[in-house]
Amino acid sequence: MNKNVRIALWATLAIVVWFGTGLLNNPDSTGTEVETVDSLTKVQVVQSKQQPFSPTLSLRSKTKANRSVDVLAQVSGKISATLIEEGRPVAAGQGICELNAEDRPLRLTQAQAALENAEIAYRGALKLKAGGYQSALAISQAKTTLATARAQLKRAQLDVANLQIKAPFNGIVENRPVEVGDFIAPGSHCARVVELNPLKIEALVTGAEIGDLSVGDEAMVVVAGKEYQGAKISYLAYQANPMTKGYRVEARMDNPDHTLRAGISAQLNIQIAPVQGHLVASSTILLNDEGSTVIRVLDSNQIVESYLVTAVGESDNGIWVTGLPEEVILVTVGQNYIIDGEHVEPVFPANSAKQ
Numbered sequence: 001m002n003k004n005v006r007i008a009l010w011a012t013l014a015i016v017v018w019f020g021t022g023l024l025n026n027p028d029s030t031g032t033e034v035e036t037v038d039s040l041t042k043v044q045v046v047q048s049k050q051q052p053f054s055p056t057l058s059l060r061s062k063t064k065a066n067r068s069v070d071v072l073a074q075v076s077g078k079i080s081a082t083l084i085e086e087g088r089p090v091a092a093g094q095g096i097c098e099l100n101a102e103d104r105p106l107r108l109t110q111a112q113a114a115l116e117n118a119e120i121a122y123r124g125a126l127k128l129k130a131g132g133y134q135s136a137l138a139i140s141q142a143k144t145t146l147a148t149a150r151a152q153l154k155r156a157q158l159d160v161a162n163l164q165i166k167a168p169f170n171g172i173v174e175n176r177p178v179e180v181g182d183f184i185a186p187g188s189h190c191a192r193v194v195e196l197n198p199l200k201i202e203a204l205v206t207g208a209e210i211g212d213l214s215v216g217d218e219a220m221v222v223v224a225g226k227e228y229q230g231a232k233i234s235y236l237a238y239q240a241n242p243m244t245k246g247y248r249v250e251a252r253m254d255n256p257d258h259t260l261r262a263g264i265s266a267q268l269n270i271q272i273a274p275v276q277g278h279l280v281a282s283s284t285i286l287l288n289d290e291g292s293t294v295i296r297v298l299d300s301n302q303i304v305e306s307y308l309v310t311a312v313g314e315s316d317n318g319i320w321v322t323g324l325p326e327e328v329i330l331v332t333v334g335q336n337y338i339i340d341g342e343h344v345e346p347v348f349p350a351n352s353a354k355q
Contacts, residue, residue, distance in 0.1 A: 043298075043331050044331070044347050044348075046349060047329055047330075048278045048279075048280065048327070048330050049278075050277060052276060053276070053312065054272070054273075055271075056271055056272070057269070057272055059203035059267070059268045059269075060267065061203035061221075061266050061268040062202055062263060063223075063262050065195055066195040066199060067194070068195070069193055070191075071166075071190050072187050073185065073187065075159055075162045075186060079098070079178050079180050079184065080100045081098040082097055084096045084176070086173055086176050087172065087173065089172055090170070093167065096176065097184075098165070101163055105160060107159070108156040108160050114153070115149040115150055115153045118142075118146040121146075122146045125138055171194050172196060173191050174191075176190065177189060178191075194262065196255050196261070197255045198255060199262070200234075200251070201250070202248065203248075203268045204247065206245075206246060207247065212272040213233060214236075219231040219233060219268055219271070221253060221268060222266060223260060230253050231251040231252065231268070234251060236248075251268060278320070278328070279315065279318050279320055280321055281319075284335060285309065285311070286306075288308075292308050293308070293309055296335045296338065297330055298331065298346055303341060304343075
């Protein structure tokens with residue numbers, strides 16, 4: 001083989017090697033796209049839309065008597081009978097303690113007789129005046145005597161009526177410290193009566209929460225896991241407690257059989273105005289660096305975003321939150337391994353498709 005042919009062959013071989021090297025070092029564009037897709041983090045997502053939800057405000061509370069009154073003696077005397085035992089129900093106007101009458105019935109009879117005498121004297125004075133035989137002074141004195149007799153009779157009647165110390169309202173005799181033979185003076189304690197029907201339920205709310213409540217709102221009371229319906233908000237405080245900074249809320253509910261007692265720890269659940277929210281799994285709620293609750297979502301370009309959210313209620317299927325747009329793609333699995341601004345590959349459930 002001559003020299004020129006050998007040179008041509010070597011030149012051709014060099015060109016082939018050069019082209020081959022270029023192909024190996026520069027993969028085609030299709031290969032680049034596959035590698036880029038494979039490098040994206042895959043996250044499971046679902047599409048979520050806002051729904052109306054009526055939040056329930058759950059408050060720690062205590063049951064209280066609607067009223068509690070110390071029933072006091074109006075007159076002095078010895079206890080002659082105790083009519084209601086402690087812990088027993090009592091009706092309004094029913095006697096609890098009875099005092100020895102002593103001479104009070106006699107004084108009542110005397111006052112009645114004195115009044116009759118004063119009435120006769122006054123009528124006689126008026127007749128004499130008509131005939132011109134009685135002075136104005138005598139008429140005035142007779143009128144004064146009549147008024148005094150009437151007042152004394154009224155006092156004697158009250159003394160007799162007050163011999164029996166009565167309940168001011170329907171309730172329970174909670175405490176009766178006196179027994180037969182005890183002497184009590186006016187103002188002495190005969191018994192304490194508590195009203196448990198209706199029953200009062202008292203709780204504290206924050207300044208932000210009290211704005212969501214109104215007198216008349218319906219509520220439910222939960223005691224030892226048992227639910228009691230029919231409670232209604234009866235009072236909302238206008239001034240915060242200086243110690244707790246909370247506002248007092250009172251609800252009342254019927255308790256005809258005295259099933260619930262005063263002083264029991266309870267939960268007061270109040271239904272407040274409906275809001276628009278998303279029902280999400282609890283695992284989707286995260287804490288950011290500032291300690292606020294956030295949920296990670298994807299925008300239309302599969303870029304990660306975080307939204308501050310507020311939990312407003314719970315259900316068997318998850319937690320209701322506000323703070324998200326009307327429609328979002330929620331990251332449900334993998335949210336702990338991605339950051340805001342990251343481009344990810346969403347994976348929808350098998351039985352769902354992106355709308």
